[in-house]
Each structure stands twice: as C-alpha cells, then as structure tokens.
Amino acid sequence: MIIKGRVWKFGDDISTDHIIPGKYKFKTIDLDELSKHLMEGVDPNFYSKISKGDIIVAGKNFGCGSSREQAPLIIKHAGIAAVVAKSFARIFYRNSFNIGLPVIESKDLVDYVNTGDIIEISLTDGKIYAKDMIFDFKPIPDFLMKILEDGGLVEHYKKRGKFPWE
Numbered sequence: 001m002i003i004k005g006r007v008w009k010f011g012d013d014i015s016t017d018h019i020i021p022g023k024y025k026f027k028t029i030d031l032d033e034l035s036k037h038l039m040e041g042v043d044p045n046f047y048s049k050i051s052k053g054d055i056i057v058a059g060k061n062f063g064c065g066s067s068r069e070q071a072p073l074i075i076k077h078a079g080i081a082a083v084v085a086k087s088f089a090r091i092f093y094r095n096s097f098n099i100g101l102p103v104i105e106s107k108d109l110v111d112y113v114n115t116g117d118i119i120e121i122s123l124t125d126g127k128i129y130a131k132d133m134i135f136d137f138k139p140i141p142d143f144l145m146k147i148l149e150d151g152g153l154v155e156h157y158k159k160r161g162k163f164p165w166e
Helices: 031-035 070-077 090-099 142-150 153-160
Strands: 002-009 055-058 082-085 103-105 118-122 127-130 133-136
Touching: 031 070, 055 118, 070 090, 082 118, 090 103, 090 142, 090 153, 142 153
Parallel strands: 002 055, 055 082, 082 103
Antiparallel strands: 002 118, 118 127, 127 133
C-alpha cells in the first residue's frame, strides 16, 4: 500500500483537543461539520487549506489527551491519508487503526520535511521517501494492514466475519 501526498507539519504534543476541540464535538455528531474544525486548536484555517490525500507530519506524543475516537475519525473523514509522527499517544494510535487511518512512527522525518513537501509512504515496505532521503520505519504488522485495507475494524469484521487475530 502506497500513500503519496502533501505534508502539513505540526510540532509536539498535539492533543485530541487540538485535533477536534471539545466545544464542537459535544454539539454535533455530523462528521462533515466536525471536519471543518480539524486542527482548529493549532491552525484555525487548516480545513480550508487541505486536500484529499494530504499527510500530517508531527513531533512526539501526537493524539495525547482524551481517548476520543472522534479525533482520528475526523482526520480520516477530512481526507487526510495518513499521520506520521515521532510518537503517538497509545489510545490514539490504536483508535486510528480501528477506524482505518494509517499512522506511522518516524523519529526523524518531522525534522527533515516542511509543510508543502510531497512524500511517499510504503506501508508494506516500511519506507518513507522525502526529497532525496529514505526514512525507514517498522512495517505495519499484517493483521493491522488487513484492518487498514478493509477501512477499519468494523468494516473488517463485516467483510470477513471475524477479527484479524482470530
């Protein structure tokens, strides 16, 4: 699975409140409406700038804070193809796979790329191609790749009638 897109770069400790502020999350469950507020806590105009297939690249501890499943869901619904960060909050990481959003840990990429750069991610090979560099990451395990390919854990179960670890 290959993902190619434009980078949107963020720093460390991007919380679920930065991703989707609670003041919106508690007013509606409409994903289209919630998506308009994606990353508003860091960049109030972020949603108006992004295009389908773009990639978020961030520092450490991405998705910290509450365990809101809506945070990765809104990222995916807005058209972001993947998130690459130095590290992720554990619950955000797992919620991302559960809803079908690829998340990749790369310790060095965020220090090398800038907003607007085009990168290519090979999920199966564990490589990110950025400018003239190749960044290795631990390839996503097969059972998580199956979940991503099916669009998330619920869709995986609907399609296959069992969980990938059964």
